[in-house]
Amino acid sequence: MTTLDTTEASGMIMNKTAEEAGALAKAVSTAKAGHETKIAASKVSVFYGDKQALFDVSIDIPARQVMAFIGPSGCGKSTFLRCINRMNDTIDNCSVKGTIEIDGANIYDPKIDPVLLRARVGMVFQKPNPFPKSIYDNIAYGPRIHGVAKAGSAMDEIVERSLQRAALWNEVKDRLDQPGTGLSGGQQQRLCIARAIAVNPDIILMDEPCSALDPIATAKVEELIDELRAQYTIVIVTHSMQQAARVSQKAAFFHLGNLIEVDETDKMFTNPSDQRTQDYITGRFG
């Protein structure tokens, strides 16, 4: 990526609405061939108070692919994921060192507004967390606060499009006014994905999105992730090796707060270069 792109991208984050920024960034990236780097982290360390949870993690995450973070519990993969949309800012004693660049712009630059950043970097959580509002309002919440669309047909369109992309439209189109909390677990999780899509992000972070779902709902969400890859850069934290193998193109293995290995998923699962990765994948620990 050139210097010109960098300034352009950072300028967009600061000055334009989230939708414009997202659309433009996508236009820029589609013009390029191959999978260029979307997120570039270098020497990221995270501290909770005095305790260091993440040690000098450097990683490049390619655009419009699925990157899976794997590793045993407490290895720092969720912590790192939450650095990418600065969700760690909401934790009181948490501090982050190092830089993370999205499209070449450092998101920890003081000039960056984390609120706007989070509109570009959507997030889906471990447990489905729809708001206690109607299905429609759950989707419309993001666009409304960012001023993307007012109530009316423009908003209806966003809601329908987001639900369709999240493969939920056919199941809920007749009951958009019902509470989102009344859906099944799998539907709730797809509702949360639709909610994230509605603000038109470039990147979607998923923190063990299927750990609270049954196998059938999991299969649907995985299918959805595979479709979303065409338009979004997806980073997924998962405990399930099978899931990582099924949905991701690249994988990163974390252990005790260190990034051990990053590689093509196929290669990592057949021929890992680090012994610890080998041990984890074959189930010797974790």
Next chain:
Amino acid sequence: MSVTLLFAIVLALAFVGYLLGRANASGLKAAGNSLHSIPPYHGYFVALWCGLPAFLLVFIWQAAQSTVVDQLLLASLPPHLTEGMTPARVSLMLGEIKNVAAGRMFGTPDQAIIDAAARYQSLQNTASLAMVVCTLAAAVAGIAFARSRLSPEFRARNRVDGILRWLLIVCSILAILTTLGIILSLVIESWAFFSRVPVAEFLFGLNWSPQTPIRADQVASTGAFGAVPVFWGTIFISVIAMLVALPVGLFSAIYLVEYADKRVRSVVKPLLEILAGIPTIVYGFFAVLTVAPFIREFGMSLGLSVASNSALAAGGVMGIMIIPFISSFSDDAITAVPQSMRDGAYALGATKAETIRQVLLPAALPGIVGGVLLAVSRAIGETMIVVMAAGLTATLTVNPLEGVTTVTVQIVTLLIGDTEFDSPKTLAAFGLGLVLFISTLALNILALQVVKRYRERYE
């Protein structure tokens, strides 16, 4: 022998029973039996059988003794003393006999009365002695009976459980019966009131002036019992109180949960809760001596006429009293909203204020509403502040600078002073009390329903 000493002896006997039961069981065990329950349970079983019947006997005896002794005394009186007397006169005479027995003599009583007093004294002594004997006998008999039941297969553990269960049931029934008794007495007195003053006049009448002549020749109004101005006063003061308490309580709760760091919270929260510990009479002083004069001076400097007992002063201070109620309920409700809701909103790029307004408050609303309803019912029933700071005249006004009166204030003023207990004036207090009771009960039930529904959602 005093009842306290008797209690101590029964307790000691129960302890002896425990030791006996345990020793008994240990003996059985040492003889090579395998016991169903461990020895201490055998001990508890014997102790409970020793103590419970004996205590029960003392209570019943204490309750019944005076009636029985009175009846015996009356029966023994020479017939000429009681002939043709009304029950009221008889009870007066009984009182005189008891006074004489206690050594309080006024003038020279009749010889028959002095004899009766002596008889009364001896009856009392016999009764007390009989109580002690019977109680101790019951305790010992309890020990004997319980010990006779002990055997290796005896399920002492289960029996002790059963006895304790009954004990708990009896306690809860006592609480319920007390409530029922209170309601019943309120309803009966109100019934007497409503048989003199029509319900419709009471509930919808606009004129409240409960002064009635005590003697026929007295100059006083005939009494008007239209309680609407009184109800209005209560509602008005409660509304003012809520206008003060709701924003302050809710906003301080939001600040404490969402913005304040741990140190600030650990200081501010207890400080807020101190407000709840201040006796309401102290709030009353505050309202009368500080707030009311301040409001009056301030109003006068603006050229307004302010009553010294303004609704604003009473309501405002009551609002301060209610702040901790609202803030602690709102605090609980907002804290109970799962962190995932906040995460969800932040991850969509919502600011803190947007998250609070659009996600947290709607999610916490049922809990907050429940707390507010409980606070309203507290405000309606609050007495001391309004007795001191609100007025006595029942006026229908929406001007907070005028004085109004409330249901609780009227109940207090109707019941103090020398009044007959069967005049409509006094009985009106019970009518007001019933209305107050029904409305706060309804509010509480509503609030608990709301809170319950809310709990079901997140637990």
